[in-house]
Amino acid sequence: MKVFYLTPQRTPEGTYPQFIEPVEIPDPDRLPIEALRPADVWVLDLTHPAWATSVLRNLRTFTDPEVYLRPLFGFPKDADFPDFWATLLDGSTDLGALPALTAQAEKIMDRIRRLEPLQEEHFEIQVLIRLLRYLYTRDQRLQPIRDPSRSTGYTYPFLVLHFQPTDEHRIFDIVDLGEREGLLQGRFVDRFHLCPDCYSAFLNFRETCPACSSADLKREDLVHHFVCAHVAPESDFLQGDELICPKCHRQLRHIGVDYDRPSVLYTCRTCGHEFQNPMVRARCFQCGAQHLVENLIEKVAKEYDITSKGRNAALSGFTLTLGSLFHIEGVVDYATFKTFLRHEIERVRRSQRPSTLAYFEFTNFEELYLSIGDRRTRVFEEIARVIRENIRGSDVLSYLNERTLLFLYPETPVEGAQVALQRITQFIHQLVRDNFQNFQPLLKTNAIPIDPQGTVESHLEQLFKT
Amino acid sequence: METLVNFFLFWKTVGLDRIVRFFWYFFFLELTRYVLFDFAVITWYLLQKRRNREKYFQARQKLYAESPKVSVIAPGKNEGENLYKLARSLNEQTYRNLEIIIIDDGSDDQTPLIAQSLLKAGLIDRFLRNEVRGGKASAANLGLRFATGKFIVHVDADSSLDRDAIERILIPFYLDPCVGAVGGNVKVRNWRTNVITALQAIEYLKTISVARLVSSMLGIYRVVPGAYGAFRRDLLDQVGGWDIGPGLDGDITIKIRKAHCKIVFEPTSVCYTRVPESLRALTRQRLRWYRSLVRFRIRKHRDIFLPHANFRWSNWISFAENLFYNVVLDITWLVYIVDILAHFPTLIGYILPMNYFLYLFSNVFQFFAVLILSERRHEEWKLSVYLPLIVPYIGLYLRFVRTIAYLQEIFFRSSYKDLWNPRKTSAQAKAHGL
Incomplete structure (x- = not known):
């Protein structure tokens, strides 16, 4: 050696x-x-x-x-x-x-x-494959590291080398993508928060005034005097060391017997607002912005093992599929779809009832997927919802490839299928227009009637030709 | 049929003197006070209302010119499900300068979450919470501590208001600067639920809409209802807010009376509230109410009857009337029954049914007065089908519960054992004789 x-x-x-x-x-x-x-x-x-x-x-x-x-x-x-x-x-x-x-x-x-030579266009997929290959060649588990010198706090050293300091948070998108595609299997390690403005994990959490957001608060107990039902902040009762009720002038001697402290009161020293429920806000050490906790980006640090699918991807690459992104149940593989189609042609021949074969192609969906960052889960869930809403239990759905969906609509005329497809495309156009100004979705659809005289191959050929 | 004929023949032959002898209780005590007197006062009220129309209009203008902040405080425990209705009705008010404060007295259900969401949605202005239950008075006082309005409107969390209710409850303060508190007109929201709620609806209309109007006109109005009433803030501070209940609404009214302020009833300011739907719950509620009469009027505030520097005849009459028509008449009623049983045992079969008809007649008459005054007479008219039951409801059931409550309180001080208040506060109230 x-x-x-x-x-x-x-x-x-x-x-x-x-x-x-x-x-x-x-x-x-x-x-x-x-x-x-x-x-x-x-x-x-x-x-x-x-x-x-x-x-x-x-x-x-x-x-x-x-x-x-x-x-x-x-x-x-x-x-x-x-x-x-x-x-x-x-x-x-x-x-x-x-x-x-x-x-x-x-x-x-x-x-x-x-390892087979690979040519991958998209940066994220390149990085994911590099990670898979690194883990595969070493039989290694990907461990998150706590690193105070990194803005995200938790990091994956091999991944983070591939990003500029301002983009380091994107390593979590890479592992999410790997997990969603079934290439990595994650196990929870910790939950942490990032600043929504600069993705820094260095946040200072503190109780703040709901009115003016100031953290300069005074916390005081409320005192309830049982005899006269007077309730006020402790300072109203304090006279020297003694607690004297300002309403009935009796002395409060014994907690639980003649008074108690039913809750607390906060007073903001900045604006004077009095309240009981302070709001926890986080100030980012990096950019100085202040956010309510529910508006922070919540991330989960996981340790990842490469799956067998991941090992295959390390050897020969992988492609993103609409199916794995959309989580639509009841999707059949292409071979099974062709069997369904053959049965359907036979059924139409005998029953003379019209059925429709259709496809839907989102030509540049990968580009959209990789460009939208944190919002992708919501966007793709919305698209999946519309697709689900526009298929019935009897419809058959499959994938020709990563960007093309195939539909078989039994006992549905072409017009009916077109309406469903139109709804899906209109929705995607609308969604993209509302959210991503610089992206133009390329969508193609077509629907043809099942011809009782045709074959499976002739149908598919005609579907994509027209 | 024969019985019926006999019945009529009997009353036809009985002379007027005998009728008076048989029904002295009804003629001298009930009819005079609750029918004839009420009608006279209502007539007087309607005439005055006409005459004072211009004054009322000016007072309304004065209110809007000043537009003082009004704090609405709604204390309650486990009232989450009712809060949305209340908040919605408050946000619909014609009078806009409101500060809506919900106070949660140690709820152990979803109430805090519901109230927080109302706060987030901007339907209320403040949500205060006692983590440890302290009783209704302490919750109301907590609300008072944080309220910033010139007037305080106290509502029960299970109530909701007509959209012009707050405006109308404020006007009396501008009609007369001596007014310290105004009671609202409380009506039953869930009257359609069953017979029990329908009967309470009629009772509320009679006792609140009419009886309180009458007592207010006479200057002896006693209770600004806890479900809905308005107070001058400075006055509440002066009297130290609410004291331990049950019956804290009556108690605070007395305290304000003692501060030499006028208390009036405003029949046009309408609040809807939920009433108990089962006989058991209703009995529990009424026992609590009636016990408080003994506790506060006979014990805590007995000085009203005594001549001292703060003595006022109006307070004396207010108390005396209240005690007479509740406690004394309860005893007199027993005397009446014994009298009839002892002297006319054979005529019971004639006297009792006739009593029922007389009371029914009196109730129908009073209901007529209610409809004259009501802003919803088309709706409330429907309650008239329950009128035949109102006689046993008020005459027997309520009278029975009331008598039990008085005896319990006089002899056993049962109000201190009522879990409506936490034990710790009741123990202290009892120890200090409050």
């Missing part, structure tokens, strides 16, 4: 074990990739942390899987290296102990060789 030792400055000959070849990289932003390729394993010099983290970043974000997935160990074992970066190494070791890690390195290399 060939091992390269990546170091900022070469040390004298003879200080390395024989099987290690030192490579001097003075500038971490100019990696001599071609010179590094011949090695099976890289070992990174951790004695210069700033240099090492830069090299690590550049290696792990490199486009070529052979580079970003390459086994990479740190040296020395007991180096003082930040946890965040240490998770991007395959381990730290002493140079003499390297041979013990050979098996681990070989396994990674073996898995890298199995």
